[in-house]
Amino acid sequence: EVQLVESGGGLVKPGGSLRLSCAASGFSFNNAWMNWIRQVPGKGLEWVGRIYSKNDGGTTEYAAPVKGRFTISRDDSKNTLYLQMNSLKSEDTAVFYCATGSNSHDSSDFDRWGQGTLVTVSS
Amino acid sequence: DIQMTQSPSSLSASVGDRVTITCRSSQSITTYLNWYQQKPGKAPKLLIYQRSTLQGGVPSRFSGSGSGTDFTLTISSLQPEDFATYYCQQSRSTPLTFGGGTKVEVK
Numbered sequence: 001e002v003q004l005v006e007s008g009g010g011l012v013k014p015g016g017s018l019r020l021s022c023a024a025s026g027f028s029f030n031n032a033w034m035n036w037i038r039q040v041p042g043k044g045l046e047w048v049g050r051i052y053s054k055n056d057g058g059t060t061e062y063a064a065p066v067k068g069r070f071t072i073s074r075d076d077s078k079n080t081l082y083l084q085m086n087s088l089k090s091e092d093t094a095v096f097y098c099a100t101g102s103n104s105h106d107s108s109d110f111d112r113w114g115q116g117t118l119v120t121v122s123s
Numbered sequence: 124d125i126q127m128t129q130s131p132s133s134l135s136a137s138v139g140d141r142v143t144i145t146c147r148s149s150q151s152i153t154t155y156l157n158w159y160q161q162k163p164g165k166a167p168k169l170l171i172y173q174r175s176t177l178q179g180g181v182p183s184r185f186s187g188s189g190s191g192t193d194f195t196l197t198i199s200s201l202q203p204e205d206f207a208t209y210y211c212q213q214s215r216s217t218p219l220t221f222g223g224g225t226k227v228e229v230k
Contacts, residue, residue, distance in 0.1 A: 035219075044210065044221055044222070044223050044224045045159075045167065045210055045212070045221040045224075046221070047217075047218055047219040047220065047221070050217070050219075061217050061218075063218045064124075064218070097166055097167075099166075101169075101172075103172050103173070103176075103178075104172070104173070104214075106214065108155075108157075108214035108219055109157045109169060109172035109173065109212075109214055110157075110159075110167070110169055110212075111169040111172075111178055113166035113167060113168075114166065115166060116166055
């Protein structure tokens with residue numbers, strides 16, 4: 001069974017840092033292009049960024065609002081995806097999901113999602 | 124960046140109704156268009172990918188069409204479990220972007 005399980009969310013002060021994790025199982029994690037997507041409670045979905053598989057270069061891409069503040073990384077030996085979030089702002093408050101797709105090489109049609117972890121940025 | 128615009132933002136419908144949701148992209152995305160269903164407190168669920176391919180396990184009352192910049196999600200006969208919010212998403216290029224959502228409510 002495919003599973004993605006996020007952890008690490010919580011309450012953090014503006015300007016603070018937090019690291020989210022996403023533990024994957026049930027599929028070939030090392031070959032997957034992994035994504036972070038967030039959703040402000042009651043609002044729409046926003047792609048945060050992705051990391052390519054090592055075979056495809058292992059590079060990262062980010063959405064403009066988080067570029068320079070967030071860093072995506074992966075540990076294929078642990079089947080785990082990470083999101084390091086620095087200089088957090090109130091507008092970063094959201095549920096963060098990890099996600100990937102199995103229908104296409106670029107994994108951009110997301111049929112695999114975690115349950116989400118809530119990050120609240122507030123003083 | 125490719126902007127995705129969904130309409131309507133909400134609609135009221137009854138069980139058995141035919142429901143149509145539209146999604147427009149700010150530039151051509153050929154057929155790189157996906158549709159998701161989300162229920163409160165849950166992660167989105169992929170319904171349709173690459174414009175019209177039904178994800179495994181998704182009922183055949185869901186269908187997708189369109190190309191270029193204009194796309195449609197159709198539910199041929201709305202069922203009680205279909206009341207939810209629906210999102211389109213383009214996978215043509217990064218940053219990957221989603222529409223604002225369409226909430227399908229009980230009439």
